[in-house]
Amino acid sequence: METKTQNMIEMRHIVKDFNGFKANNDINLTLKRGEILALLGENGAGKSTLMQILSGLLAPTAGAILVRGKQVDIKDPNTAKALGIGMVHQHFMLASAFSVWENIILGDEPVKHGKLDVKAAHEKVTALSKRYGLAINLDAKVADITVAQQQRVEILKVLYRGAEILIFDEPTAVLTPQEITEFIKILKGLAAEGKAVILITHKLDEIKAVADRVTVIRAGQGIATLTVSDTTDNQLAEMMVGRHVNMKLDKSAAKIGQEVLHVSDLKVNEARGNLAVKDLSFNLHQGEILGLAGIDGNGQDELVEALTGLRRVKAGQVIIKGKNMTNKKVREITELGVSHIPADRQKFGLILPWSVADNMALQSYYHEPFSKHGIINFNAIHEHARKLIKQFDVHTTDENLPAGELSGGNQQKAIIARELDRNSDLIIAFQPTRGLDVGAIEYIHQQLLAQRAAGKAILLISYELDEIMQLSDRIAVLHDGQISGEVRPADTTDRELGLLMTGAKKEGR
Amino acid sequence: MFNLSEKNKKFLVPIVSVIAGFLVGAIIMLVWSYNPIQAYGSMFISALGNMNGIGETIREATPLIFTAIGFAIASSAGFFNIGLPGQAQAGWITAIWIALANPNLPKYILLPVCIIAGALAGAIVSGIAGVLRAYFGTNEVITTIMINYIVLYLCQYLMQQIMSPKLRVDMDATKAVSANGSLHLDWLSNCFGQSRINAGIFLALIALFCFWWLMRKTTTGFEIKAVGLNPLASQYAGMSAKKNIIVSMLLSGAFAGLGGVVQGLGTYQNYFTQTASLDIGWDGLSVALLGGGSALGILIAALLFSILKIGGLGMQTIAGIPYEIVSIVIAAIIFFIAINYVVGLLFSRKAAVKTPTDHYPTNNQTVTLGKEEQL
Structure with a gap:
């Protein structure tokens, strides 16, 4: 049995070069079982690129990825899926005319005698939703449920496919404060069940509330990885935006008019x-x-x-x-x-x-x-x-x-x-x-x-x-x-x- | 990958489609033991081998040019006007009715009045769909298709119940229009072996020029194209989406209506019971797609279509090949255009997935798709 301290993911010296522009430039990241790791950085810092590499959407220019200690080549999203890596996107990818359970099994349906095994599907999804405390009406149409519930459907979708490593891309951007409180509970529940979670965000209070460690990325480079309980908001904010670069522009005194x-x-x-x-x-x-x-x-x-x-x-x-x-x-x-x-x-x-x-x-x-x-x-x-x-x-x-x-x-x-x-x-x-x-x-x-x-x-x-x-x-x-x-x-x-x-x-x- | 520039692709796609269509037609003929070379030979001979054939081919192409222009204008603005048959039919019955009701008006008054009224009738029919789309967001594909049926049976009702019996031969056909209301020209018909070629072709050429001028030289065309290619950018630039929807649909319907006018005043000289939506409407759609939406392209595609249709009759009489084979060839050509369209779409989608999204989180997939859609 794997121990709590085992590295689920290790990304070593990842470089991603887009025609001379280095979106990722030597980034290191480790993720342990049962841990919530926050990935902090400004827009365009390279967070999404890094996660797209991990989920098989982009190939790194250089660097190595280890999953459960073994070096892997994540060449497409299916490989990522087989390795137990699942991503919950910021923009949900659900069929709104379908019911919740149909969306969850879509693309991975249990089949019996060439027919969809509705009962097995229902049972499996119900078990998942109970285990992880993701209460939701499985028969409701996705079009009729709230955004927060849709997010739960996305999470269940990823869990249904056996993900051990869950990546959340700015998950709270679409949620109300109350929903965020609920969501943080869900995240903690997932970690307690032994899942490893990566949370892409630039909200400091969320990191404080939920993450164990935080990796800060700025301008494509990994700045630091810190234990959240040892850091302050100020420290994180400073790391995220970087110190003031003195690229002095020739700026005359303002002549304020009407x-x-x-x-x-x-x-x-x-x-x-x-x-x-x-x-x-x-x-x-x-x-x-x-x-x-x-x-x-x-x-x-x-x-x-x-x-x-x-x-x-x-x-x-x-x-x-x-x-x-x-x-x-x-x-x-x-x-x-x-x-x-x-x-x-x-x-x-x-x-x-x-x-x-x-x-x-x-x-x-x-x-x-x-x-x-x-x-x-x-x-x-x-x-x-x-x-x-x-x-x-x-x-x-x-x-x-x-x-x-x-x-x-x-x-x-x-x-x-x-x-x-x-x-x-x-x-x-x-x-x-x-x-x-x-x-x-x-x-x-x-x-x-x-x-x-x-x-x-x-x-x-x-x-x-x-x-x-x-x-x-x-x-x-x-x-x-x-x-x-x-x-x-x-x-x-x-x-x-x-x-x-x-x-x-x-x-x- | 597609390394073709947009411009080359625009030329290549229809040409490849036509060739592929002919090949499929040949294979089908071989399967049923007909000689494709003889068949295609007789097709071209009967369509282009004598003056009468040429005249009939041009006559067949005339309404198609109008309906194709109608489709092209709407599609430039990003709308799929499937209502061409109904709009053409409205133009047809209107022009005939006015011509029949005023047989003794001088030609230089009657003919323009009939033509303009026919265009207006088409515009009114398409305008309904335009207004519904602009103010209620109703999908124009659905509304135009439904309006086709309404027009089809409304015309029947108008002719049988409202039109004075004096204007009709029987319940299913009106009388022929007087010479003052006809597009028929003796000298033209004589030049082309007594075929039914008529002044409509001149109107069609003028229409092609107007269409080219409208799309290329006017602010209206500029806005229609902008809305079709990038609705968001046109809104940003202060263009009114509602106005452009309605303007493009009105213009589209007016041209389709004119297609019906030349069919009525030129080809048939009367109106008679229609049992299904007009072919010139559906064929105009294909002609516009095959012609890539450009004026010259539409002219060439309309002529090609007419060669197939008129030549198809010759294939039947000379080579003894069923007309159904001709229909298959035409269908195959349209099919191959559609396939190219889908392939292009797939390629652009694949490319969009692989763009780095970190810098452009809202990737430009929609924009790329929009580019394909105008075809």
Whole structure:
């Protein structure tokens, strides 16, 4: 019988190289039986890559994986499954028209005489749900149960397939606080039954509540593995965000002008109808960059969509340049002088099969000189694109190249060129440097600072603390749809921001 | 892997499909001991071997061009307009009815009025599906297919119960329209061996140009394509999804309606009882897919379809091959287009799974699929 101290998983010196970009760079990880290991890191730190390697979705460039002490080659998800590795994804993969038990056995059905053995299936699933305390109505349709219950179905699915090692990818992102308490109980129950659990998260309080050890990853590198009971929140926050990198940008003193954006008591629902933005108020002036810091999923998407007219505001007001723009159409807001650099450049920012030229006209094609009486002047569109390509240093063969064939950095430059060229008074930049290399990041930061010097108001929403610290004149920290604190970059530390981001309220000064 | 660029693929897929379709047809003929070379030979001879055959082929292609344009516009915007038969039928009966009711109006008034009314009738029929989709999110595939049935039997009712008996020959057919309401041109028909080729082909060529111009040169076309390729980005750019759904469906139905108009005023000169949804609707769908949704592609595909259909009659009379074989060849071609479409879809899905998702947690699978869907 295996002992409690046996290493279920050992990942040694894992490297994953995506065309020169090292998403994982020499990461070590060990996981023991009956243990809950937290994997802590910012977005893009390489947590998911590491777990995708473990679950057979990606092959490591270098490094070794040992499962129960034996070196293995996890070449596909089936191998991972055979080794007893199961993953509960952040986005559930359930057939909503099927019942709970049908979903659990789907793909692994007990068969008797060529027919589905309903009784055996029921018995097996019932036994599992009792053993692990995962109470759920097996005959309910998945479409009719809550998200927390759906998560239980996902867990049962993994257990049904005999998983010994369970990986949870940001499992609490979709749960309410009460559901999280329940979920933590389930996790502890699994560990007590001898399962080994990896919990991907960036919520410090959860780690404190449930994990035995924590492995911190930053920028693809393993920073440390610590025993949770010996660490403090501060220590973890500092390790996660890393110390302030002094990449000094040439930043002039702010020349604050008139108020451009005023948001008061804003409430916005997310897709499922729960409040994602809760009573949010802030303002923004000419010549100022307001940095909205925070961890992904704390209402950023909904806030930006509400400000730009893509999502309905439930309550509160959005006042832009003195005009009430609450629930106005996207185009009315754009026309008033708002530029929007979207977080997902491929999904929102570009029409990938279209040429760079067409994409650069996406926000202005209906205006002269690009069109007149509904007829497009492609010469003007191409000329405009050539000018922008030069001015913003977009690396492309020419303006006819499909936007999808540009590199990520150049796609982003094309969007930034389009948005900044419109000379808007308010620029909403959401994750403007996501996934870009250092050179492109620097360029985009300089462009944003140039806009600030030109008296534009810039709302910068980012998950990168460094970016927020370097660019912002003021920093507001978003947590759970509310501002948990507002600070000035000069008077704050990464540690303080890290705490605010995880929900600790700012103490009064 | 597919190393073909999108552009090459667009050309290659239909050509490979057509060749594969012909091969399958040949195999089937061999299985039933017919000589495929003789059969295909007689097919091309009867469709293209004399002026009458050429005229009939062009005549057959005329309505297909219109219905194919109709399908292509809706599909550019990301909608699958299955209602082409009903829209065409509405255009047909409307044009005939107006022409019959006003036989003595001068040609230069009557003909344009009939044509425009037919287009409007098609647009109204498709507009219902467009409005339902825009305001209630109703799936347009379901609504258009159901509206086909409504139109099919409504037309029957209109002709038998509402239309003045004076305009009908009997319960199942109307009288022929007067010369003032007809697209028939003596000189054209004479040029092509007394075939039923008519002025509709000129209208079809104009329509192809309008379609090309609309999609390539206007802001309306720009928006329709943007919505079809990436609905999220078009919303981000302030385009109205509702407006584009309705505009593209109205245009789609108008062109399909015109297909019915040329069928009525050109080919048959009257309206008669239809027992099933119009073939020109279904064939237009295939023509649009085969033609890759481009104006030139639609023209070529419509002619090819017509060669198969008209030549198929010749295969029957000259080579003694059942018309069913021709149907199999046509079906095989469509089948191979569909297969290529599915293969392309599979490839893009496989590629999407292997992209590093750490940096783009919302991977662009939907965008890639969207690209495939426009075909």
